Amino acid sequence: MSNVLFWFRNDLRLHDNEALLKAAQQGSVVPVYIIDTRLFQNTFLGFKRTGKFRIKFLLESLVNLKENLQKIGSDLIVKVGIPEKELFDLAVEYNVEHVYCSKEVTQEETTVEAEFSQKLKTKNIEMELFWGNTLVHVRDLPFQIHFVPDVFTDFRKKVENSWKIRPVFESVTSINSPSNIEKTQVPTMEDLGYESFSKHANDLIDWKGGESQALSRLNEYVWEKKLVHNYKNTRNELKGKDFSSKFSAYLSLGCISPRKIYFEIKKAEEERGANESTYWLIFELLWRDYYYFIALKFGVRLFKRAGIKNDFNRRWKRNREHFKRWMDGTTGIPFIDACMRELKETGYLSNRGRQNVSSYFTKDLGLEWWWGAMYFESQLVDYEVCSNWGNWNYLAGIGTDPREDRYFSPVSQAKKYDPQAEYIRFWLPELSMVSDEVILEINELKDILNETIDYPISSIPKNKKW
Known part of the structure; x- marks a missing residue:
């Protein structure tokens, strides 16, 4: 059985994770997450590129992922460094034949993919990327990426007219890993140069990271509190936890799959009926997809001062x-x-x-x-x-x-x-x-x-x- 390095990125889950499922079927899996030190750098504006709330949520999610992997016979190697270098060293150390991971779309992430892939070629190691961060698979769009409509309403109408959501992949329930897999700890905030902090008295949400928390929130929102059927009426509120789904942080790190949310809503519609609110939450997932495909279409223009429109006439102040x-x-x-x-x-x-x-x-x-x-x-x-x-x-x-x-x-x-x-x-x-x-x-x-x-x-x- 050959060794496979699985690189966790923004897919920190065992459910609906095609790449992880294929890796588990392929061979003996070495699951890895690299915390990129470039994300801790201070910006010229005086704050860290990645602030304390994001780091705390990420570390909690990694702890949960590590625990869930241990329950099914594996573990998670967590390193701090430059991903393309750390991953290559691990690929060589464990003599892997394949690397599996999810596909990203924006410049920095794809640059890391490309540099890592180039390093792997020197050792004849194959790298396979899987699309898994959106509700609608990129190959199921009714148009090529360079024809993605610029206006969301046009995008939505065309996608909904040929609506196809792929089924959720089964959860990974067993993973074989090398017996000599390195034992690492998820670092603390202090290890990464951040000060720990307590929840603010006015924080009514109190985020906790991880797949287990994500699935618990999905169950609470859709089934226990039956909030999904009232979403459209409450979505513009400002204060509290339950006026909106609060799935966003879990989606951002892939602790939950958008398809998992979609099919859970569909189950609720079958049981309690569909209404504007259930549609509107799916509508929000489609907005999220839209920006993925817009990013894929326009590339670095998303981050340029002139923006997607290439508008060089606007003048911005630096006060x-x-x-x-x-x-x-x-x-x-x-x-x-x-x-x-x-x-x-x-x-x-x-x-x-x-x-x-x-x-x-x-x-x-x-x-x-x-x-x-x-x-x-x-x-x-x-x-x-x-x-x-x-x-x-x-x-x-x-x-x-x-x-x-x-x-x-x-x-x-x-x-x-x-x-x-x-x-x-x-x-x-x-x-x-x-x-x-x-x-x-x-x-x-x-x-x-x-x-x-x-x-x-x-x-x-x-x-x-x-």
């Missing part, structure tokens, strides 16, 4: 003070500040909140849009490269949004989605004694601010669209 006030939630715009403080203290922000702070960043402050995307990349526990950078392109007006003037007024949005200012007061306790009307009207708030209220007066000119 560090405004950027810091946005990050810290001290802009003087209560709805924006509440959102940004939640993100800073918990690593999470609702979809509605993300749209508003991104719009404010690009349309009101006019700052370099990719600065905001970099901060989200560092801070979001559910960061996913395609969705994050695709959404920032979209909201900055240099992406795939068919409306060039899309704008979210922080005043009208707050009045619509937080009419009693409950969310704002939750994250801005200094405004707890201020009336709803004053909090929601920026100019009135400015008039009453004095030494007794420690809240910044906005230096941002009032937008005419407010």
Whole structure:
């Protein structure tokens, strides 16, 4: 029986993992995860590329994966270093004949794939990549990648007209591994140069990483609490755990498969009926797919200053003070500040909140849009490269949004989605004694601010669209 190196990437699960299943059938498996040290680097903006919330969630997910592999007769080798080098050394050490892993689509990840593959060729080791991160398989699209519609609605209609979701692969229940497989420990945050931290008092989600937690949340959301049938009614709420599925962080690391979620929703529809809410959650999975395929279509343009549209006419500001006030939630715009403080203290922000702070960043402050995307990349526990950078392109007006003037007024949005200012007061306790009307009207708030209220007066000119 030949040795097979299995490289875990953003597929930290045993269920619906075609690559792992094929590896287990192929030979004696050496499961490996490499924590890339390049992700710990400080950005020129003053924060780490990968923040503490993301690292904590990743390490928890690796601990869970290691435990689940041990239960089925294997283990997980965890190394810290440069993946293409560490993986090659392990491939040579274990005399493997094949490397199996999942396929990624964006530049840095595919560069690592290519460099690793080149190294393997010097030892005549074969590398096989499997597509497994999307709901719709790339080969099942009704068009070639360079014909992916730029507008989501067009994409959705064409995909749904030829709807085909491949069945979930059976869970891997047994793996043979070499008897001399190296025993490693998942590093701690301190080992990686991060300080450990406690959950913030206002953190109502308290993420815990891992496949076991992901499947537990799926069961809770769909079956125990039956929340899936009410999703469309609650999805724009701002505060709490159950107004949305909270699958995003698990999807980002592949602790759960999008197809697993899809078929669980389909089971719930068979048992309790289909409605707008069950469709809308599948619709969200399709949005996620869309950004994967957009990333595949446009490549590095997703990350360039001119964006997907190659728009070189836009001028972006590099005002560090405004950027810091946005990050810290001290802009003087209560709805924006509440959102940004939640993100800073918990690593999470609702979809509605993300749209508003991104719009404010690009349309009101006019700052370099990719600065905001970099901060989200560092801070979001559910960061996913395609969705994050695709959404920032979209909201900055240099992406795939068919409306060039899309704008979210922080005043009208707050009045619509937080009419009693409950969310704002939750994250801005200094405004707890201020009336709803004053909090929601920026100019009135400015008039009453004095030494007794420690809240910044906005230096941002009032937008005419407010």
